[in-house]
Amino acid sequence: MISEKNYLNQLQPVIDSSWFTIDEGTYVYTLVTEVTDAGKHLMVVRDVDEITVLTEIGNLPAVNYLQRNKENWKLINIRCGNPFYCVGFIAHITGMLANAGIDIVLVSTFSKDLVLVMENDLKDTVSILVSAGFKHGNPSLQ
Template sequence: MIPTSTQHVIAQSDFYLEPELFYVAQVSKVNTPGLHRLVCQDEKETTVITTEAGLADLDVIARNKEHWNLFVINCANPFYCVGFLTAISTAMTNAGLDILLTSTFSRDLVFVPQQHSAQATELLLQLGFRQQQAIPA
């Protein structure tokens, strides 16, 4: 169930699926920030999601073997982003999807394994999103 406070946000939001494959990697340094999307960072290491080509520019400690697809969801009202992500995360988790979420306030990034892309798309459509074509980088 989507919280009432986020229903109008979802109604105004949309998503697109980038066609490129993404990988999760732990790196000790980032040489070219433009080639990755930062997920989280602490004092010891940085976790990024990047393309296969981007891995060549990272000092990789470890990487997972799953390919990830990226959904970008435009949050209509940044004040509702926390509830917005919570609603999406809860729905996807309840559907058995592996996900990674991060928020940039202007848009929310959701990563799902490639093999679950169709299921994630269907779930987002059921939640009231409408699909757009990928926006060129």
């Protein structure tokens, strides 16, 4: 078992080489009966009980939804400096945000981690990520 100090020491170089961007869109979660144009939406999840669509608020009239989560969400795209091989990376991010009382939804894709935060928590979330060592913006574009 690794101590918390050693774990954080191993994780910090990965964080220091990681960066994030903020999507310009504003997103909503909806419960739907069917999806007719999945390509319009950020995410469509089907399970045996329901279909959930995460979509930009401008796509909402095109979605025949049963229910909508009342909050608006902002999307932060995090690029890990060592994807697939950074034990505790997600736990560290979620832990920092949970300690600040920030509710998130997290989805990992092949090349990035998508962190959705409520619109009113965006500024605090960015501040926490930057203070932890994440770079804001794509370093290859700077």
